[in-house]
Amino acid sequence: MPVELTPSQALGLWHAVSLAQVRVDSRDLTLRQMAILLQIYLVPPPHTVRGLAATLGVTKPVITRALDTMGALxxxxxxxxxxxxxxxxxxxxxxxxxxxxxxxxxxINQGRNLPL
Amino acid sequence: MPVELTPSQALGLWHAVSLAQVRVDSRDLTLRQMAILLQIYLVPPPHTVRGLAATLGVTKPVITRALDTMGALxxxxxxxxxxxxxxxxxxxxxxxxxxxxxxxxxxINQGRNLPL
DNA sequence: CACAAAAGAAACGCTTGCGTAACGATCGCC
DNA sequence: GGCGATCGTTACGCAAGCGTTTCTTTTGTG
Structure with a gap:
């Protein structure tokens, strides 16, 4: 079930969500960390360091460090x-x-409240 | 014009976009930097350090540093x-x-290609 | 004119992330 | 049983981010 967005909606949604998230949570995950986190939670297990590194196209230490950080959180x-x-x-x-x-x-909420 | 998303679509979209962006561009902006960048480009000028700091709910040096980095880029x-x-x-x-x-x-493309 | 207020930058010490390279533990296979 | 390959981590030197504080420039107001 595809989601059809106009350019204005696409960037507007990203803008609203980023802004809201920054204001609400001081944890400032990088895009990489977010990608790893979502991969872990949205894709069926098992997940390994090597697999994540290959999926993200980054080196293994990058994954190790991200897991350190997010593990501490x-x-x-x-x-x-x-x-x-x-x-x-x-x-x-x-x-x-x-x-x-x-x-x-x-x-979802920011999408719903997008300016017309 | 609101965008209606299911929880699965919302996170799935964020997942797909994050993943694609990480793979395609080594510049790893933090969520804060992204929020600042989008604020500058989507909201009518003028933009000042003070204004951005207030909008984001962060201190002024955070904005100064982000502008340093993104300026260098x-x-x-x-x-x-x-x-x-x-x-x-x-x-x-x-x-x-x-x-x-x-x-x-x-x-837009990742939204269009969301799994059904 | 003097002087407090305001804006942005710089300084400080610290934490976290990077890429590369080296490392220890464990496996599979002959 | 030995040994190369594989997995994840650690080490290293460096760049970038953080919060707090201080500084510089500029403004406006008494």
């Missing part, structure tokens, strides 16, 4: 894969789900 | 206000317009 969790102990499986958290749920609501 | 320009030389007026640039135009297209 409680947004994600890391668990060693017992079947192949070289791997780390990235887990979702309750707090992360809540964070994205609120963020989704924000998008 | 060619996305914005600063000009002293000749009518009140304490002020600095933030100007749009051709490169900044291009950047946002491409970004808008990206949003």
């Amino acid at each position: 409680g947004l994600v969790d890391r668990v060693r894969d017992e079947r192949d102990r070289r791997n780390v499986v990235i887990k979702r958290t309750v707090e992360g789900s809540l964070y994205l749920e609120k963020f989704g609501d924000l998008i | 060619g996305l914005v320009d600063r000009v002293r206000d000749e009518r009140d030389r304490r002020n600095v007026v933030i100007k749009r640039t051709v490169e900044g317009s291009l950047y946002l135009e491409k970004f808008g297209d990206l949003i």
